[in-house]
Amino acid sequence: MEEITVSDSAAADTASSLPRKRPADEKRDQQLPSKKPHMDNEPRPTEVKEREISRGAEAVVSVINFLGRKAIQKQRLPKRYRHPELDAKLTSRRLQQEARVLLRLRKEGIRVPAVYSVNVKSGLLIMECVPGLTLKELLQENQQGGDEVMRKAGRAVAKMHKCDIVHGDLTTGNILVHDGKVCIIDFGLSGGNGTEEDLAVDLYVLERAVVSAHSEKAQPLNEAFLVAYAEELRRPAVLKRLEEVRARGRKRDMSG
Structure with missing residues (x-):
């Protein structure tokens, strides 16, 4: 297959044809803060913990503010008697299983809490806060x-x-x-x-x-x-x- 190349002169012509930024635009761009992508293991600033409503052997459940709405946060607890790597694997598996079940039942039209966010690394599941x-x-x-x-x-x-x-x-x-x-x-x-x-x-x-x-x-x-x-x-x-x-x-x- 023939390789297609772009000559330096053609590239220069293309660059010269593009609109140039005005000095004011360049100054404004320099002042804008750079956007940092959200990492899965970083806490979201809107996830403000309001109150803990239950604590069991498996998890701590709290009411939080998530993206401006009231939500339920479920934090799975580590099992100290298990090897850390095994515990992390089992916790991750159980968290994903719970999220999949909720999504499956919602898809079938069965009333269960909607899933808002899943953070496998942190063992966090954030769901709809259902009234009643x-x-x-x-x-x-x-x-x-x-x-x-x-x-x-x-x-x-x-x-x-x-x-x-x-x-x-x-x-x-x-x-x-x-x-x-x-x-x-x-x-x-x-x-x-x-x-x-x-x-x-x-x-x-x-x-x-x-x-x-x-x-x-x-x-x-x-x-x-x-x-x-x-x-x-x-x-x-x-x-x-x-x-x-x-x-x-x-x-x-x-x-x-």
Whole structure:
């Protein structure tokens, strides 16, 4: 292939034909600050931490200001008992998994927090701050209408399970309700296996959370949830496996 070159004279002609900057423009350009690209591991100036709302074994959750909007920041905590390199790898994997699950569920039209920013190196996940009460708070405050809320929760969880997504910590504290809409939060222990056993364990965890916090009305609440769940999911094998999980749970309770 013939190599194409540009002669010095042609280059000079081209340069001479370009408009020259006026002295005032050159002076102004010199005064302008240079733009420094944002690095992934640098804190953003708008991420002003407002208040910490929870601290657990896995992460610290805070309300922050992110790009002028109220947001939730989740900072994954290092495990001191693990080798630093292994811990960094596991933390990174878990953070990416949580972000992927949220993005997948949003794509499927399921109400979960929107992802704003992911910083794998720093173990940071910044998400939408969803308004509302937790399902636990709502059931404690609202003596009527609990069945309808549980039906909505049942449909929401079924849609999540249709995507073969397992929550991993499906309690009444991880379901928000606002203006009659249900939003599932905290996917830090989530996974994408979707086996009947895993889905049934998700249901059992929520069932036990309802019994623990609302024992006097737990049965009708759980029934309302499961009826709506079954209608939406249409996978009877999961409910059959739930019976087996319950039996194992009763056996553990009896053995102390």
